[in-house]
Amino acid sequence: PAGLGVAVDAHGTPAPAPAREGAREVVRVEAHDVPAHVREPNQPPIGEFLPYVQVGFGGERAEIQADLADVFASAARSTEELRAFARAIRADAGKDAPPAALARAAWARVSREILGSGDDALQASESLSRGRGNRLLVLQAVLAELGLRARVALAKPFGSDATQRRFAGHVAWPHALLRIEAGGETIWHDASYRLAPLGTLPESVLGVEALLLPAPGEPLEVVRTPERAAVEDRRTLAVRITLRPDGSAALEGEERYQGAAASAAKAAVERLDETDRRQAVEGMLARSFRGLALSSVEMLGEGDPAAPLVLRWRGTVQGLARPANGALVIDAPLLPSRLAARYTQLAARTTTLLVSSPDRTVQRIELVAPEGFTVAPAPAASVDAPFGVYSRQERAEGRTLVREERLELARGRIPPERYPEFAGFAAAVDQVQQRGAFFPRQDAAGVVPRVPAGTPAPSTPQP
Secondary structure (H helix, E strand, C coil): CCCCCCEEEEECCCCCCCEEECCEEECCCCCCCCCCCCCCCCCCCHHHCCCEEEEECCCCHHHHHHHHHHHHHHHCCCCHHHHHHHHHHHHHHCCCCCHHHHHHHHHHHHHHHCECCCCCCCCHHHHHHHCECCHHHHHHHHHHHCCCEEEEEEECCCCCCCCCCCCCCHHHCCEEEEEEEECCEEEEECCCCCCCCCCCCCHHHCCCEEEECCCCCCCCEEEECCCCCCCCCEEEEEEEEEECCCCCEEEEEEEEEECHHHHHHHHHHCCCCHHHHHHHHHHHHCCCCCCCEEEEEEEECCCCCCCCEEEEEEEEECCCCEEECCEEEECCCCCCCCHHHHHCCCCCCCCCEEECCCEEEEEEEEEECCCCECCCCCCCEEEEECCEEEEEEEEEECCEEEEEEEEEECCEEECHHHHHHHHHHHHHHHHHHCCCEEECECCCCCCCCCCCCCCCCCCCCCC
């Protein structure tokens, strides 16, 4: 009907003007011979590049934010059970505990007693009664009873639709966080990560827009989440490979996860029995060590929210190295990142390439040569580009070849015109990681012969 103030929000196409037809305001949109979109790997949400038009009135962000604030305030309403729970936390923490310590004590108790994924749409009191449900609401209600200001902040993850829209919708801010003011300290926390310390945030919601849901009488605020998490997501891997003269090897490794990645991994493994855990580890290592036979798998820190998750394993593999002119050669790449396979499956793109999460990996591989063999370290190599940094160094320590690698891949949106540059970076990293390892045999006098002609020794690539 005319007079309602119809607004038109057009994306990727000209905005048609409303036309008055009798007692109506009419908007007509037509598109003919529109080419079909062929989905591409790692593309952003389609709202960022497909043309569309929305027509309506109202729907401002402030209205959505105020409605959500009412919903969350009702869900976190205090009850006698919540007040008793808060009193027990204060008694355990001590009456003189500073605000930050009180907040950590509250989270430790909530994470221990409220199980589940944490995204259940339950009231705080209901979650506490069941011992399962929404930890965020329970923590907010308990902190309020303890005298700490905590507000829900709904974040827009980095990989979500980044289009600025005229008409808001609560689905645009799907990730619920808690912003806690503990004395002079501001703590951001994602309560869906149960086995994580207070202050844990996944990389997807760092440095993004968030709607802060106010208490009654407080103003509406749009804020940004921290650029860095208190504990950075990182994966560290150390592997020791002891070669035998026939090319087989004994392996032992330790993989360490930190930050939100550690909590996610803990949540995944706590549902697995011993057999399933062994199969998961075998599958993870199969690409580098085909035919690996595990003798032991151990996981440490899975029950401690403050500890990283540590995975230790041992095993043997046949035919890891092959004989070549009296030497041993490992041709297969060891624990490669496979950037090209993950991100550059296409020769060219028509849509933006979305790298939604960074990749920070540090790994150390020790290759121990058999008695009578020595090592031949390859030259150092590095690849530096706007998208990330990779470095690899090798050195000899007696009969041990020590290889150290570091990868820092940044999250981002790579437009089609820069895709070839990113593909070059990924290919350069993969090329370095394709290098094998060469172990010459010493002669009777202990002299190391030269590397045989034809043995691969790639030069340092450039992105």
